[in-house]
Amino acid sequence: MGALAHSGGQIAGITMDRTASQRAGLAQGAQMAEWIFLLAYCIGCTVIAVRRQHVQGRPGPGGPARRPGWGILLLPLALMLRVTTGGGALTLLLVLASGALVALAPQATRRVFPYALIGLGLVGLKEVLLSGAAGYSTAFGGDLYGGGAWRDHLLLPEALLFLAAGSYLAIRWGRATPRLTLLVAGRPAGGRGRPGGGSAPRPPWNLLLIPVAGLLAELAQPAWAFGFNGGADLVMVAVVGLLTVAVVLLLPSVAADLAVGGLLALGVYGVATALLWPQIFPRDQDLLYGAVYVTSRPLAVLAGLQGLALIGLALWLAPRALDKRTMALLWPQRASEAELAGRVEQLTQTRAEAVDTAAAELRRVERDLHDGAQARLVAVGMNLRAAQKLITSSPEAASQLLAEAIDSSSRALTELRNLVRGIHPPVLADRGLPDAIRALALDTPLHTETDIELAGRPEPPVESACYFAVAEALANAVKHAGARHVQIHARHDGTMLRIEVTDDGSGGADPAHGTGLRGLERRLATFDGILAVSSPPGGPTLIVIEVPCALSSPKISSS
């Protein structure tokens, strides 16, 4: 980890040499002091991040193994970005902000790092594409890009390398952050889709809005294409970026729609350029569209072709990425067909799984009865028969046998009780889900807070599946997470029953690796329900159970 910060410092050193000689206006001493400060800051942040990582990731008994703190890679990257954008208060701010992020949330920086790499690659790529255009002057003339200078023959390979590495890491690490996927895509990482979504997990198309907003900003605004020319542009870029991220996070369902709409708008703009140039776009104004700097009719046609490509991309994306409600508005027929097909596929799969699960459950019950209660009752019968024979000849031996018979019958009862609890818990039958969950909470050796408000009862099978899911979540919290406090929250919003179980344990739970969570996920899927797990190493673990269902009016009031 220390070596990374060191390499960041080396890049800084090279820049310092060049910029100091090229920018005569800046006093060398002041710049030196700035770099020493930044270097010390970076090293400090790295040390804090590594220490935090170490403390959080320290494996408890049965806890997860420590994961590397990739987040600190953000620091050298921030320094590289500083180099590419050429100094100034904003880039100083960038380094300070990434340092704070690295130190305070080493895990979260994993999510930022790949996208920062991609952004760096895109800036480089744009510079390569535009460098030949007549009248284009770069804003990065004297600065460095990665290991070389702008306009250098290394620029293209470096930009591609950044793009490739960023994309690879985004995909690879994207899977490791279920909470983000859950937040953005509205469904668990690797989990089952909603009704109509088919059984395969769909990619989070709404993330598309981020690159599309970037494209819009780059292509539709000629002034920005020549690099960041001043504070006003930077503020605009920052505002657009923030708005985009806010939309993606807060309104994930409309983000993909906006992205497709944005691509369409861009495409239409390109085609309009080809058709109307130069009447609408006078020659004396800078006009840049994508990789083309429009100065003549043929170049305008090229811009039009690019526009067509974007329109094609938008049309290709539309059926894949658009929100279901938007789809239903635009192509009612197609949306319902696709939904039906996905639904049939999903039902076929969950039905097969439900039958398998039920059969396995029956086999387990049969085995438990055969080896347990049944065998004990046989023993009771034999003991009683023997006692009957001995009762006159040897009353003491008979009494001994009777005591054994009593003991056996008591054990048989205990086993039957546990078996019944595993099939259908009595409190659930008596009182319904809220009281059954409260009873579970009371039986757990943890401090449990329950906040449950349900106006009625779901169908018994749904109730049962939810109950066992909560029971498993609690059992995991006790056994694996070493938790002390658990919170259970349950609500029904009219169409969906949502239960959240949060514990303060060591985290690292993964439904993909054994545990009963996978089986419960299947059981819930029979009712179109989902089970999402967010359990970063170090905790906390959040398990969300969602089942679409209606509540019947309460037959029994629970006091």
Next chain:
Amino acid sequence: MRVVIAEDLFLLREGLSRLLTAHGFEIAAAVDNGEDLLRALLDQRPDVAVVDVRLPPTFTDEGLRTALEARRRIPGLPVLVLSQYVEQLYARELVADQSGGVGYLLKDRVFSDDQFIEALRRVARGGTVLDREVISKLLGRHAQDAPLGALSPREREVLALMAEGRSNSAIAQALFVSEKAVSKHSTSIFAKLGLAPSDDDNRRVLAVLTYLNS
């Protein structure tokens, strides 16, 4: 002592009647559903009732709810609830009114008739009797907490028996120690938990349960 029995399974109802008659109880009524139980409790005003949790017509916790209802109308009416399973939730509801005269036991406990009859008499006298499964779960939940963790193993045993509702002499018998030793332990336990000591068995149980349920 007059007793009302509510149990829907004929064999068990007869077995209980025979057992209780053998120990000198008088069977005031033996019913097999919730409605009859409520009527019998209100009309007969027995000295104690033995009630199965699950009764017709709903075959859910009809027995428990009927018992609670009867106790709302006749405060302190002694009821011993029997069940195939014990739930802390139900135990809490039974002891919630703090008026004593309640019991909650697994049906298996009927097997050891001496202890069962003793428990029934204690309930009839206004005591509180809880199954040891309820208590062990309650104690398990607090095992790591500071005040309970400070108890010695022997003190924890005494606390568990106290919570089940046993008297000092019964605890002494169960642990093979003198009654004086038990009372010494109980003083020490109450001091460690910060509870006001009490000689009254029932008030002692309720104090311990309130503490454990908090």
